[in-house]
Amino acid sequence: MTPQRLIQNFKHGRGLLWAGPDFNAETLERTLSKLGVSLTRLEHVDGTALDHNRDIVFIDGDHAFDPALLMRAGAALPPAPTIGMVGVEAPSRLKLLADVGVTAFLRKPIQAAAIYAALFLGVNNHGRMRVMDQRLADHDRRHHGRRFVIKAVIALVQYHGLSDDEAYARLRRESMRQRIGLEEFCAALVADGSGTFPAEWPALHAEDGPSRHPGDKHETHDDDGRRSGGSADADRGPGRGPDQAGRA
Amino acid sequence: MPNLRVPIGILISSDGPYSAVARSMLCGALQAIDEINASGASVAFEPVVGNPAGQLSRYVALGEEMLAAGIKHVVGCYTSSSRKEIIPLFEKADALLWYPSHYEGFESSPNVVYTGPVANQHLLPLVDYLTHRVGKTAVCVGSNYIWAWENNRVLREAMGAGGGAVLAERYFPLGSTDFGQVIEAILEAAPAFVFNTLIGISSYHFLRDFRAACEARGIDQPMMIPVASCTLSEPELQAIGPEAMDGHITSSVYFASIDTIENAHFTASYQARNPDGPAVSADAEASYIAVHLLGLAIAEAGTVQIDAVKRAVARQVIRAPQGEVRVDADTMHAALTPRIGRSRRDGQFEILMQAPAPVAADPYLIRTASRLGSVVRPNLRVAS
Incomplete structure (x- = not known):
């Protein structure tokens, strides 16, 4: 994993406070202003339309809060870094903060000397978890597409006499050339194959003769990137290189 | 006659690993105290000097002693570790630490006035x-x-x-x-x-x-x-x-x-008072500035209560040996000349x-x- 650049200057940030009317925001507001961060009430903005590059939410765990105000359905993370403020250390209150995915906390009464550290950890932990969230989604997507990869490999092995390693390498190369994910590429191949795939797959070698996928309007490419099929350059638009000649 | 006689704590390690600089800080602070006391201003200081000798535990013990005696303003600390160690005491006692040394920043305690430079200034x-x-x-x-x-x-x-x-x-x-x-x-x-x-x-x-x-x-x-x-x-x-x-x-x-009239006056007086050293230093000047700002702020506020003194100090501009110095009302850090x-x-x-x-x-x-x-x-x- 590439090391994440840590954000350490929060100037132009917007603090969004969720707290009861009796919450003493003076220390928080004064210290945030020294850090270049403004403070407004969360109820004055749309909690689901926050910008994680600008907004930092402060939630008082002692004040009733509906996590749905902040969390999109099914999301594991709030849309912006969220810092919990803990007064009563009872599990029910702490559960609320856990439910909204706080990534740092401040003990009440708020002490000025803890606020920069809470911002630093809250924002950077949120960034880190966001990256992990994206990676997880990416893994899920690839995981779901794996069965198409297996199908495509088996088909190439069965009908083209390739080894499984050669089949996989071929699919990978072709998907990279078309700049789409291997899983998406294989899913499209298997779906378009309509039972004839991969007999109609472009030949391994150009000299094997032109070969077109049924219903494919675009030319395809052999392993060396030479185009096969179609009518030479006739259908090649200006500036359109072979990489853009997508099948999927 | 001064209207206010104010005890002022001086918490500086005249012994220990950084005593060479710390002793010059003590000299700078005492020089400013004497200047204020001799000036006929409405405030006179009564210094209470503590020497923690560079040991964190002694900073706490001596700091507690000073605050327990009712002292509201203490000039002192050189290392950040000593300052961090005693800030909680000052918050608890509603007292103000005047910190006269350069440090790394990333702090803005409501109970500290910072007269030394931070990273963007040094x-x-x-x-x-x-x-x-x-x-x-x-x-x-x-x-x-x-x-x-x-x-x-x-x-x-x-x-x-x-x-x-x-x-x-x-x-x-x-x-x-x-x-x-x-x-x-x-x-x-x-x-x-x-x-x-x-x-x-x-x-x-x-x-x-x-x-x-x-x-x-x-x-x-x-x-x-x-x-x-x-x-x-x-x-x-x-x-x-x-x-x-x-x-x-x-x-x-x-x-x-530095070639200014204020510095010529400061260094001449410093050398006359301390002919055998230590030589004058940036931290000595920051200590000197801290005490003068404190004197002016208390004189204007008419009280030693820290909120009033903090408001008053932000209105002071002094012609210090290094040039003009003022304290920012928000951060309580001094504007200084790099x-x-x-x-x-x-x-x-x-x-x-x-x-x-x-x-x-x-x-x-x-x-x-x-x-x-x-x-x-x-x-x-x-x-x-």
Whole structure:
């Protein structure tokens, strides 16, 4: 994993406070202003339309809060870094903060000397978890597409006499050339194959003769990137290189 | 006759590993107290001096004693670790610490007034000077605590952004005096400069040994591998000794060689009071400024209560030895004038560059660094 650049200057940030009317925001507001961060009430903005590059939410765990105000359905993370403020250390209150995915906390009464550290950890932990969230989604997507990869490999092995390693390498190369994910590429191949795939797959070698996928309007490419099929350059638009000649 | 007789705590380690600078801080503070007491102002100070000798536990014990005796204002601390250790006491007692030393920033306690410089007033001007006038490669040598770690982080990011590189960072326990290995490593790496965040006796030993090692190899150390820091001050040049006191680059808001009427008055009076040393230093001036600001603020507020004093201090502008100084109402940090100096054999610094006007403190670097922490060039010009 590439090391994440840590954000350490929060100037132009917007603090969004969720707290009861009796919450003493003076220390928080004064210290945030020294850090270049403004403070407004969360109820004055749309909690689901926050910008994680600008907004930092402060939630008082002692004040009733509906996590749905902040969390999109099914999301594991709030849309912006969220810092919990803990007064009563009872599990029910702490559960609320856990439910909204706080990534740092401040003990009440708020002490000025803890606020920069809470911002630093809250924002950077949120960034880190966001990256992990994206990676997880990416893994899920690839995981779901794996069965198409297996199908495509088996088909190439069965009908083209390739080894499984050669089949996989071929699919990978072709998907990279078309700049789409291997899983998406294989899913499209298997779906378009309509039972004839991969007999109609472009030949391994150009000299094997032109070969077109049924219903494919675009030319395809052999392993060396030479185009096969179609009518030479006739259908090649200006500036359109072979990489853009997508099948999927 | 003064209307207010105010006890003032002085919490400075006249003994211990950084006593050379600390003693000059004590001299600066006491000089300002005497000046205020002799001036017929409406405030007179009664100093209560505590010497923690550089031990954290003694800072706490002596601080507690002072606050328990009802003292509301204490001038003191040199290291950040000592300041952090006693801030909770001041918050609890609703008292104010006047912190008269340079530090790494990233703090803004409501119970502290900061009269020394932070990174945008000492380190950033130095980094700018070094990368543009000295060279693009550095080796960092420091005492193993927050001052060195944070300064090296800023230096590393600034050097990286400017196409330079920190070749190595080495840390030593406070009070270390054996630098043979790191000196060999520096000579091997041959950086454009050494960035020194060692403090106290460690720094003096290092500078002497490094000079000697260079001389043994026929290397003109100040010319070829100068040592730069944000800490080295006049009393420390005496402690280094004549064989290695010259040619070191320092960033500071004050040098005794500053040519102003206020500084001439300050240094003449200081030398008359302390003929046997320690020499005047930036931290002595910051202590002197702290006491004068406190005196003016209490006189205007008419009380020692800290909220009133803090409001009043933000309205004061003093013509200090270094130039005009004022305290920001939001951060309680002083606006100061950055300068770059090079030490000479006479124990003074030649001023190479200085900012055209006082620079407001930016303790969290929100104005002088990007979102990811890389620094913005400060504005300095060659001193005429």
